[in-house]
Amino acid sequence: MELRITTWNVNSVRLRLDGAAALVAEHAPHVICLQETKVRDDAFPAAAFDALGYRHRVLNGIKAYNGVAIVSRLPLNHPGTLEWCGRADGRHAFATLECGVEINNFYVPSGGDAPDPETNDKFAHKLRFLAEMTNWFAARKAPLNRLVLVGDLNVAPLDTDVWSHTALLKVVSHTPVEVAALGRLRASHDWIDAARVFTPPEERLYSWWSYRARDWEASDRGRRLDHVWVTPALADSLTAAEVLRSARGWQAPSDHVPVTVTLEV
């Protein structure tokens, strides 16, 4: 069967219900992984997702900040959430589909402004978070694992993942220390960067554009912060990966757009 999984940082799920319907019309995902839902689980807009056909859910929301959710048309087995860096701050949810594919949805800390872990606690937290993820996946590594890791990883690793490599070398999201940390995470389970299988690394590819731009499309100062990764056991199953760039131009857009990976499982 075909399996489509979308990751989307919504920046408030309650404000993106029209966008969610548009996403379903465009990509028809079986599973949607949301970040920055910014809502407690008891206030999650469950009815709206029921109406769209996503009746299975794993919620890990907190008031006002962060928050992740997995909503699915397919049953979600062994659902759960984990705390990272000792904080219950709504950054991870996981579940396994009946086909055996395990989905992990992450919202990695943004990291604040100064790319210096000595002076900026948020940046130190980001690096610790990526290191914890790395150790966790390395400890679970097995050749037959069919895992999917998606989310807002808040790092744009390639030169072509940002509008200007040189301009962003000292900007949090593209600094060498973060890119190296993300590289270690990728090596932790030999993860395959699905979007870069279908869009060559020479080609620019973004999933986020700042709200502060006068004209996001004209300036096109984007970054690829949102990722879909699969383990080697799923390499032969990959059939597509697509960034829904047009979503940035929707009414009341998130600053991130959905990214969808398609697998034949």
Add this chain to the structure above:
DNA sequence: ATGGTCGGAAGCCGA
């Protein structure tokens, strides 16, 4: 070099 805009909360903080 700077400030630009969102969202959620509550009279700023995080992105």
